[in-house]
Amino acid sequence: MNDRLAGQVKFDNVGLRYGTDPEVLSNLSFTLYPGSFYFLTGASGAGKTSLLKLLYLAQRPSRGAIRMFGQDLITMPRERLPELRRRLGVVFQNFRLVPYLTAFDNVALPLRLAGTDEKKVVKSVGDMLDWVGLSHRAHAVPPTLSGGEQQRVAIARAVIVRPKMLIADEPTGNVDPDMALKLLRLFESLNNRVGTTVVVATHDVHLLKKVPDSLIMRLHKGQLSDPTGALRYPPRAVSPGGGEPE
């Protein structure tokens, strides 16, 4: 399979409704190309979180088709979804750290779930905590960490498995502008060095200008618009990671 096909995420006429309510997402058709950096914007209630839930496999669509990394999510058996989830890194809006685990153990969680050797876990988590500047807080539990520290732990947990796609829901919502910029640089570093596709949901319009070559997806009442041509075929922006988009 072509590398770019295998790395992409493709939505085709996807709709999502909860129960018998009207659709919160309608007719979403787009492709996320590997190694690209996307901002997902929209007012509160526009459907950003619902779209992210589809992306991080917390929800199945009510209709339409989704292919992720070459796998058809609609027909994929339920028991194979965890394998796919391990290729994703997710930074939740409210961090969702395990409150009784230390910062170290929270960051180690995805590696331990993946059955990584404990020696590697110790080394990798140590390096990752260094990277986010939290080595000195490795043994602190989340309730004793500040909002910014918790956010960095959440980011370290999301990126430690070198995800194919990083999904972050309002990752700068709880930090000051300096820290917000530093976090964005972390995402860029992951995007540039590892080729991870990054999707950042935010309603902070100032952030959008901070990442050159980023692409913008705008949600309005469950429908996507495409102000930067990110969703065009092929996308207008350059395709990071080399090669032409499909």
Add this chain to the structure above:
Amino acid sequence: MSTLPPLAAEPETEEVKPAPVRPRGRAAARLLPPTRLTGPIPWVIAILIALVVIAAAGGLALRNLATNARADLSSAVSVQVIEPNPDLRAARGAAAVKVLTRMEGVQSVRLVPEAELVALLEPWLGEGATSNDVPIPALIDVELTGSASRADITRIETALAAQVPGARVDAQGDFLRPVYEALSAMQYLALGLIALVALATAAAVWLAARNAFAGARDTVEIMHLLGASEKQMSAVFLRDVLREAVFGALAGAGLGVGAVWLLGQQFAALDSGMVGSGGLGLTDWLVIAMIPLIGVLLALVTARITIALALRDML
């Protein structure tokens, strides 16, 4: 912090990786909060297992008692010669012994001495048993080589009919049939009790597993979204359920065996032949030893199903 460190994950491959090895030992222990045996569930399991042990021991003892009694009496036949005239009764008794001794399939014949009969009846009839006012039939104990069937009884009745008119033939086992039936009913009762307690155990474990799952739902959701498989999430819960079930099963088995031993001592003190034959053998104790093991397995299966159903609500 802008330099990305080397990462632990293996280089990416496009093929979906096989399911990872389930986290074990310390790694598994780090996934859920440490728990202690402070809840009521281990004790509920202990009480239920103790009840099963007592019910099973009772059922097994009753089975042994019935089996031994049947074995003792199955080949025994009583022949009564009912004749008010003592001389005639004695003559017919002797004639019956002769006929019976010659019969095929008869192992032994014993004419019960009159003094023995009087001694047997005295507690009920008082001094009247020794007077001739109350005619006592001549009684012959016959031991057959096999079990006394209805055909054997008919054969003996036919053989005696010509020379011993008024002879009445009974299989001794028939006298105890109501007792056997009562024992059998009590065994079914014990089985029913065991089944009910097993259901109660499963219900207790189901509630415990559901509560534990509800209490850890946030953590389970996080693990789920980070790529934990159902097996991994079940495993960390089952570890706690296993610990509680093992504790409850061992404590319950200890309580139950203690109670059975005490009851056994009480019954042994009765010094009754029939009750004495209702003791527990090695096989019975092995069956009882299996109860806590089966209890733990039942708890694990119940918890596994409960957790699987709860996880099914998640994608």
